[in-house]
Amino acid sequence: MDLLRFAAVGSVDDGKSTLIGRLLYDTRQLFDDQVAAVEAASARRGIGEVDLSFITDGLRAEREQGITIDVAYRYAATPRRKFVIADCPGHVQYTRNMATGASTADLALVVVDVVNGLREQTRRHACIAALLGVSQFIVCANKMDLVGWDQAAYRAVSGAVEELAERLELAAWRVIPVSALHGDYVVDQSDAAPWYDGPTVLEALEDAPAGAWASGHGTDIGGGARLPVQWVLRRPGGGRSYAGMVNGGALRTGEAVVVLPEGWRTTVTGIETYDGPLDEAPVGISVSVDLADDLDVSRGDLLAAGTKPPSVVKDVVGTVCWFSDRPLRAGDRLRVKHTTRTTPARVTAVRGRLDVNRLEIEPAVELANNDIGTVELTTAVPLAVDPYRHDRITGSFVLVDEGTNATVAAGMVGEPHLAAGAADRAPAPGTAAQPV
Amino acid sequence: MSGSQSYTAGVVDGTVPWTERGLLKRVPGVARRRPPRRRDRKNGLDWTVTEAKTPRMDHLTLLESHAIFVLREVAAESERPVLLFSGGKDSAVLLHLAVKAFRPGGLPFPIMHVDTGHNFPEVIKFRDELVSRLSERLIVASVQESIDRGRVPDPGPIASRNRLQTTTLLDAIAEHSFDACFGGARRDEDKARAKERVLSFRDTFGQWDPKRQRPELWHLYQGRVQPGEHLRAFPLSDWTELDVWQYIAREGIALPDIYYAHRRPVVERDGMLLAVCDWVTPAPGEEVRQETVRFRTVGDATCTGAVASTARNVAQIIDEIAVSRVSERGATRADDKFSETAMEDRKREGYF
Numbered sequence: 081m082d083l084l085r086f087a088a089v090g091s092v093d094d095g096k097s098t099l100i101g102r103l104l105y106d107t108r109q110l111f112d113d114q115v116a117a118v119e120a121a122s123a124r125r126g127i128g129e130v131d132l133s134f135i136t137d138g139l140r141a142e143r144e145q146g147i148t149i150d151v152a153y154r155y156a157a158t159p160r161r162k163f164v165i166a167d168c169p170g171h172v173q174y175t176r177n178m179a180t181g182a183s184t185a186d187l188a189l190v191v192v193d194v195v196n197g198l199r200e201q202t203r204r205h206a207c208i209a210a211l212l213g214v215s216q217f218i219v220c221a222n223k224m225d226l227v228g229w230d231q232a233a234y235r236a237v238s239g240a241v242e243e244l245a246e247r248l249e250l251a252a253w254r255v256i257p258v259s260a261l262h263g264d265y266v267v268d269q270s271d272a273a274p275w276y277d278g279p280t281v282l283e284a285l286e287d288a289p290a291g292a293w294a295s296g297h298g299t300d301i302g303g304g305a306r307l308p309v310q311w312v313l314r315r316p317g318g319g320r321s322y323a324g325m326v327n328g329g330a331l332r333t334g335e336a337v338v339v340l341p342e343g344w345r346t347t348v349t350g351i352e353t354y355d356g357p358l359d360e361a362p363v364g365i366s367v368s369v370d371l372a373d374d375l376d377v378s379r380g381d382l383l384a385a386g387t388k389p390p391s392v393v394k395d396v397v398g399t400v401c402w403f404s405d406r407p408l409r410a411g412d413r414l415r416v417k418h419t420t421r422t423t424p425a426r427v428t429a430v431r432g433r434l435d436v437n438r439l440e441i442e443p444a445v446e447l448a449n450n451d452i453g454t455v456e457l458t459t460a461v462p463l464a465v466d467p468y469r470h471d472r473i474t475g476s477f478v479l480v481d482e483g484t485n486a487t488v489a490a491g492m493v494g495e496p497h498l499a500a501g502a503a504d505r506a507p508a509p510g511t512a513a514q515p516v
Numbered sequence: 517m518s519g520s521q522s523y524t525a526g527v528v529d530g531t532v533p534w535t536e537r538g539l540l541k542r543v544p545g546v547a548r549r550r551p552p553r554r555r556d557r558k559n560g561l562d563w564t565v566t567e568a569k570t571p572r573m574d575h576l577t578l579l580e581s582h583a584i585f586v587l588r589e590v591a592a593e594s595e596r597p598v599l600l601f602s603g604g605k606d607s608a609v610l611l612h613l614a615v616k617a618f619r620p621g622g623l624p625f626p627i628m629h630v631d632t633g634h635n636f637p638e639v640i641k642f643r644d645e646l647v648s649r650l651s652e653r654l655i656v657a658s659v660q661e662s663i664d665r666g667r668v669p670d671p672g673p674i675a676s677r678n679r680l681q682t683t684t685l686l687d688a689i690a691e692h693s694f695d696a697c698f699g700g701a702r703r704d705e706d707k708a709r710a711k712e713r714v715l716s717f718r719d720t721f722g723q724w725d726p727k728r729q730r731p732e733l734w735h736l737y738q739g740r741v742q743p744g745e746h747l748r749a750f751p752l753s754d755w756t757e758l759d760v761w762q763y764i765a766r767e768g769i770a771l772p773d774i775y776y777a778h779r780r781p782v783v784e785r786d787g788m789l790l791a792v793c794d795w796v797t798p799a800p801g802e803e804v805r806q807e808t809v810r811f812r813t814v815g816d817a818t819c820t821g822a823v824a825s826t827a828r829n830v831a832q833i834i835d836e837i838a839v840s841r842v843s844e845r846g847a848t849r850a851d852d853k854f855s856e857t858a859m860e861d862r863k864r865e866g867y868f
Contacts, residue, residue, distance in 0.1 A: 083575050113846030121856055138707025139726050140857045149727055152710045153703045155756045162575060164754060176731040180713075183733040310588040316620050323617075325585045325735075354616040362573055366584040366617070379592055403731055417736050420589070478736045485740040490733045 090191035091201035092170035099260035101132030106267035151181035176403035210248035304386015305331035308419035321368035340464035380421035418477040468492035583751035594696035603639035604814035606700030657688035708860035720744040722866030788821030
C-alpha cells in the first residue's frame with residue numbers, strides 16, 4: 081500500500097484543524113475514547129457541538145486560545161492508501177513550525193476562508209511549500225456555508241489560486257468548495273453546490289500521486305546515487321563499511337563512486353544490510369557500503385555515483401526561510417548543517433528578500449523573522465551540494481545559532497524558482513558566486 | 517490491511533541472520549521461510565553471507581530505514597547517548613532497530629531501564645534474557661532507590677509510581693551525563709506526543725517546552741545541546757500501533773509473554789482490568805476473577821490495564837487491533853486519565 085504525506089497549511093483561523101478533524105472523524109479514523117475525550121473537552125469549554133479542531137489541537141495552550149501552535153502529526157488509512165498528515169499552525173509567529181510540517185510533504189492541502197480570500201499568510205505558506213518543492217496543491221475554499229454556497233465566492237478563490245499556481249510553477253492543483261464545519265465535500269459528496277461536480281477532498285487525496293517524499297527522501301532525477309556517510313561500521317576481523325541512507329538514485333554493487341569533497345575515485349564492492357547484502361539499494365534505504373580502496377572516509381563525506389556528481393563548493397547561494405528574532409545580516413557567523421556535515425559559515429551577502437504578495441525578490445540588507453530571502457554563504461570546509469530543485473537531501477541545509485544552538489533557518493541551495501517577475505530581475509551588483 | 521499480507525519479509529528471499537544472538541526469535545503465528553545460508557565466522561561474530569538481492573520498498577522498510585537513520589545520526593552527534601528500554605513492545609522494536617543499525621559492532625550506547633519496582637515479573641525476565649543474549653550493557657535506574665534516598669516521597673506500597681519515574685529518570689541522566697536518550701514513543705499514542713519532534717529538546721531541568729520546539733526540517737536532525745541539557749530522540753515517531761505489530765511479525769521480534777492472551781486473576785477498577793499482584797489487591801467490594809486477557813501496553817502494574825482478548829499470537833493480535841474501537845492507551849493506561857492534558861503535563865516535567 082502506498083503512502084501520501086500531506087501538510088495542511090494556510091492562514092490562522094481559516095479552518096485547517098477543523099478540516100483535518102472532519103477528515104479523520106468522517107473516515108472513522110478516531111477511536112471511541114478519543115472522540116469521547118474531544119466531546120468532553122468541548123463541553124467543558126461550553127462549546128455546544130464537538131469542536132473538531134480539538135482532535136489535532138492537543139496542547140493545553142492551543143485549546144485555551146483556539147489556535148494551533150505546533151504541527152500535529154496524525155496517521156490515517158483508507159482502503160486505497162495510507163496518509164501521514166501534518167496539521168500546521170497558521171499564525172505568522174509559528175511559520176517555522178509550518179515549514180517543519182511542509183518540508184517532508186508530498187502535497188499541500190491549502191485551506192482558504194472564502195470570506196477573506198487569499199491572505200498574505202496564505203501566500204507566504206503557499207510560497208514556502210512551493211520553495212520546499214511541494215508542487216501539488218489541493219486548495220479547500222472553506223466556510224462556503226457562510227457565503228450561502230455562492231459560486232462567485234468560490235470563483236474568486238480559484239482565480240487567485242490559478243494566478244498563484246502559475247507563478248509558483250505548480251505541477252498540479254485544484255480548488256474544492258467545502259464546509260469543514262458541516263462536512264460538505266470533505267469525505268462525503270453533498271448537494272450544497274450543484275455547480276460543483278469535482279471530487280471531495282478525500283477523493284482528491286486518494287488520487288494524487290504519492291511524490292518523492294513518499295519515500296521520505298530525495299528525488300530521483302538521474303543524477304546518480306548519493307550517500308552521505310553517517311557512521312563508520314568496523315568489521316570484525318578488519319575492514320570498514322560506510323553507513324548511510326541512499327538518495328538521488330539507486331546505488332549498485334560494482335558501481336564507480338567518488339568520495340566528496342576529497343574527489344577520490346573508487347568502486348562499491350558491497351552493499352550491506354543486517355538482513356544480508358544487496359545488489360542494488362534503492363532511494364530511501366539505510367545501508368552500509370564497502371569500498372575497493374582503503375581510504376580515509378569519515379562522517380560528513382559523501383559517496384556519489386553517476387556522471388553528474390554534486391558540486392564541491394565553499395561559496396553557496398541559498399534561499400533561506402529565516403526563523404529568528406535577531407535579523408540575518410552580512411557578516412553574521414552561523415553553523416551550517418548540510419547532509420551529515422556541520423561546519424561554521426559566514427554570511428557574505430544578503431541578496432534580496434521575497435515579497436510574498438508580489439512574488440518578487442526585492443533588494444534587502446537583512447532578513448527579519450519569517451522572511452524568505454536569498455543569501456550568500458562562505459563555509460569553513462567545502463560542501464558537496466546539488467541544487468535543491470534537483471535533490472532535496474544534498475540541496476538542503478539548516479543554519480544553527482552558535483550561541484543558543486537553535487535552528488534559525490531552513491536553507492535551499494540555489495535561488496528561488498519563480499515564473500515571470502523574479503526571472504527578469506537583474507543580478508545584484510558585485511556578487512561573484514553563481515547559483516550552484 | 518490483512519494479516520496475511522504483512523508476513524512477507526522485507527528482503528525478498530532474504531535471510532534472517534543473527535538468530536543465535538537471540539534478538540530474532542520465532543514468534544507464535546509467524547511463518548518464516550529461511551533459505552539456506554552460509555556463514556563467515558570471524559572473531560565469534562556472524563556476518564551472514566547470502567545471495568545479494570534488491571529489497572522491496574514497502575512502508576515497513578521505509579519506516580525501518582528512517583529509524584535506523586535517526587539512530588545513527590543521533591549516536592554520531594551526541595557525546596553520551598542512552599537507549600531507554602521499558603520491556604514493552606515499542607522498546608523491543610527500538611532495540612531491534614538499534615542492533616540493525618550498528619551490527620556487526622556493538623551498540624554505541626548503553627540500555628537503561630527505569631524500574632518502578634512494580635513491574636510484571638515476565639517483563640523483567642524478558643529484559644534480562646534479551647540484554648544478556650545481546651551482550652549489551654544495561655543500567656537499571658530504580659524508583660525504589662529514589663524513594664529510599666528521599667528524592668521523592670513514598671506514595672505507599674500500592675500507589676502508582678508512574679509519575680515518580682520522572683525524578684528517577686532525570687537523576688540518572690544527570691548522574692551519567694547523558695546528552696541524548698532514545699525512546700520508543702510514537703506520535704499516534706497521544707495528542708501531546710503527536711506534537712513532538714523526532715529530536716525533542718530538554719532544558720537543564722529536563723523540561724519539554726511545547727511552545728518553543730526547534731524547527732525540524734527535512735531529515736536534517738540538529739541535536740546540539742549545552743552541558744546539562746539533553747535530547748530525547750524518538751526514531752518510532754511516525755509508526756502506528758499497527759505498524760509496530762506488523763513489523764514484529766515481519767522481523768520475528770520476541771516480546772514478554774503478557775502481550776499474548778493468557779488466564780490470570782484480575783480485578784475491575786475504574787473500568788480497567790488490573791492484574792492481581794503484590795501491589796494490586798482487591799479493595800473492599802472488588803471481586804477477583806479469572807479472565808483471559810492480554811496487555812496492549814506494558815508499564816507500571818498499578819496503572820496498566822489488561823484487555824479481554826483471546827489473541828494468542830501476532831497474527832491474531834493484528835486482526836484484533838485492526839478492528840479495535842479503543843486506542844491503545846485509552847484501553848490500558850490509568851496514568852493518561854488524570855486530566856485532559858495528563859501526558860503533556862508529565863512530558864513538561866521530563867517524563868519519557
